[in-house]
Amino acid sequence: MVGLARNRAVLVPAVAKHLRPAAAATSPAAAATATTGFRGVRCVSTKNPHLEQMDMDFLYHLGLSSGDTAPDGREKLEELFGDVKFFCCGGSAGRMTQFAHDVAQHFEGTEHELPFGAAPVPLGKQDRYSFFKVGPVLISSHGMGQPSVSILLHEIAKLLEHAKAKDVTFLRLGSSGGVGVEPGTVVVSTGGVNGMVEPVYSLPVLGKMEHLPAIINPEVVEEILSATGAQAANLGFPVVPGKTMSADCFYEGQGRLDGAICDYQESDKMDFLNRLHEYGVRNIEMEAAQFASFTHRLNIRSCIMCVTLLNRLDGDQVLSPVETLMEYDLRPGKAAIAYMNAQLGL
């Protein structure tokens, strides 16, 4: 394991227990980072003292193990993954496979270029997630919903700790329903909101409900808006900040009228969507609150960039032509590449 101190969190009630000091966003060091990019000092570090007592860590859903590469074990993981600077994930296996190839193409002519005749191939088990590495960028699908992305994030955080990766930024690239924004807009999440319209991710742990603050580092939001703003003409689509509501259901949980079960009326739905809009929510998806809370707890820089496939204030079904949706699907990846470009100085 990485030799950093992992102090066990002091048990105090409810939300306060999971809040870490806001120093990262406001300290002079953080302010400097906002302009200079990487700090080059912070390893990905888990918060679990029990891990130090384990001889081997089997990352079950990735199909990777710290013991697979024995006798050198974790040193091998460091060799393979120690240079990772970005972890990019999204729901669909097909879209993330495409993104891995897009990143590889983007790296042509740079120090991260793959040799002629080589292309990214999926790593690990491939049964639960489609998982790639392209230079300093780790890429994976995460399936649909907060529980699915949660498993991935636990195992990726452990992997990157074993690998002693430093100053890694986690990005979720997804699709979503817009709330008062034009279809095709990329929303950069400024924070996550749960289905009760609270800025937390709520998870039962040992039979007790934990409310974990779904906080996004504002410095990362600013960096993304700056990088995509500088490339606005090339990108050709709007990128806006806004809160993101994460539902645990695509139909009832998002107030849709077109699920197999619906106990409410159009007016109830519109009241709810308007309430979300007034709260600052600009899109609805199914992962951001968990993603924000998890990375906040581990002090990992992160953000969520989702394209909106429709404006929910206008309807529920996704009815744009397939070609339009396919082009929309590429937009979060294009925005992420613009951001990574700026951060990597390419």
Next chain:
Amino acid sequence: MVGLARNRAVLVPAVAKHLRPAAAATSPAAAATATTGFRGVRCVSTKNPHLEQMDMDFLYHLGLSSGDTAPDGREKLEELFGDVKFFCCGGSAGRMTQFAHDVAQHFEGTEHELPFGAAPVPLGKQDRYSFFKVGPVLISSHGMGQPSVSILLHEIAKLLEHAKAKDVTFLRLGSSGGVGVEPGTVVVSTGGVNGMVEPVYSLPVLGKMEHLPAIINPEVVEEILSATGAQAANLGFPVVPGKTMSADCFYEGQGRLDGAICDYQESDKMDFLNRLHEYGVRNIEMEAAQFASFTHRLNIRSCIMCVTLLNRLDGDQVLSPVETLMEYDLRPGKAAIAYMNAQLGL
């Protein structure tokens, strides 16, 4: 849409609103069904009056539409899917693909046999779910977690309503962590339990928490235990009834000590697992409570059969040899085939 009455649920508070009369399990008709198999009278029927007003229904995550096959539209869906009697789903795409081939092989020599030289192929979009039809059996992967399976169930219920499919039984075939049972045991769920150890699935709808009873029809449990009991020598593994806890997290949500974050001790975990065991829980996974509550609301016969990959009272990591785990993974499918065999009279 199917011409059955869809009365809008009367809005009464909390759980009671979602409870339907227990008649299905206790009426003489139901008692007869327990011995005679299919009733042959009940179409899959959604509970959403808004669907009747839609000209076309696009099942977005399946990649199927009631309008794709225009001008005959829903009649085409009836032709393609009207004979479905079982819907079998499980988390992993690879495992459900294998299961589709196993079912096809099992149907050799019966009326459902595929022509020589033919094999099941994935249907629809394939990007979110791997989806097959083999004779009267619809098969799909559902990804990991309750939100992911929820999307699938909404769209499958709508599909089967459009297709006027009758007397369909929904089965989830999965893997799980056992609680006080030997690894390799198949647990037939008698009910779902949420992470707060309550017999409900809790879902925010329009900003209000709904607690949906996670009830399994006991008649289906009995039928499965009977069919697998009759095949016990052939199957060669234990099949036991028990409650199933569905967590929204593989690590903290299941009291594991090996996640990236863990704020509790071994003794806290054991207290929780023992509490679950006393409550009648025999396995923990991530979908059963939603699956049970959804099918209960639509009065769809259903059950969950999961193999246990480990006994959580003994540890957290899944460390059995790969060959052992691969054999375990086949067990829920074998139990399901034994059950379908009995029900189809093959």
